[in-house]
Amino acid sequence: MTPTHIEHIGIAVASLEEAIPRFRLLLGTDCYAVEDVADQKVRTAFFKVGQTKIELLESTAPDGPIAKFIEKRGEGVHHIAFAVTDLDDALARLEGQGLQLIDRKGRAGAEGLRIAFLHPKSCHGVLAELCEHP
Ligand code: CO
Numbered sequence: 001m002t003p004t005h006i007e008h009i010g011i012a013v014a015s016l017e018e019a020i021p022r023f024r025l026l027l028g029t030d031c032y033a034v035e036d037v038a039d040q041k042v043r044t045a046f047f048k049v050g051q052t053k054i055e056l057l058e059s060t061a062p063d064g065p066i067a068k069f070i071e072k073r074g075e076g077v078h079h080i081a082f083a084v085t086d087l088d089d090a091l092a093r094l095e096g097q098g099l100q101l102i103d104r105k106g107r108a109g110a111e112g113l114r115i116a117f118l119h120p121k122s123c124h125g126v127l128a129e130l131c132e133h134p
Contacts, residue, residue, distance in 0.1 A: 001090040003082035007113075007131050008046075008053035010079040012066050016045050016058040023047055023054060031056075035110050042066050044110045055081075055110065079117070079127040087114050087132035094118065106132065 013019035020031050024047075033046045041064030045056040057078060059067035069078055084090045087106045095101050100119035109115035113131040120127045 001084055001086065001093050003084050003130070005083050006052045007081040007083040007129075008055045009077060010055045010057055010081065010129070011076065012069050012078040013056050013058055013075055014070060016043060016056055019056050019058075020045050023056060027054065033111070036060065037108075037110050039108060040065060046111070079129050081115070081129035081131050084130050084132055087116060087130055090130050091116055099123075 011019075016034070023045075024030055027047050027049060029047055029049075031045045031047055034043065035046075036043050041059060041061040043058045043060055045058075047054040047056075057066045059065075059070070061067065066078065091101060091104060091106075095104070099122040101116065101122075102119050103116035106114035106116050109129075109131060112134055114134070115129055115131045118128045118130070
């Protein structure tokens with residue numbers, strides 16, 4: 001279940017309109033996709049950095065998780081996503097070893113990935129996401 005690489009880093013932003021041009025400057029490349037993920041009440045914008053992506057997250061609802069995160073902690077790094085080849089197996093193993101899961105089963109993430117979050121309490125304050133490519 002060892003993760004193969006960092007799939008993406010999620011960054012909470014107040015406005016994609018403002019953040020996209022800024023990250024285009026930083027990364028020297030254009031955002032290649034913007035996608036709504038209704039389940040998480042976010043609009044996402046993706047950039048590629050090698051095999052890792054930067055996922056900018058803008059809330060689409062005032063009560064969404066990203067809106068709450070920004071309210072509490074301001075804009076910034078929100079989560080780190082690790083690619084795994086077998087999500088169900090990874091979740092079962094980590095839970096068996098005492099880590100607290102937010103999602104006990106994979107759900108639909110952006111770009112057709114199956115994803116699940118671990119509780120930040122279990123990872124020293126880091127919200128970790130596991131994702132499996134279809
Ligand atoms: Co993510």
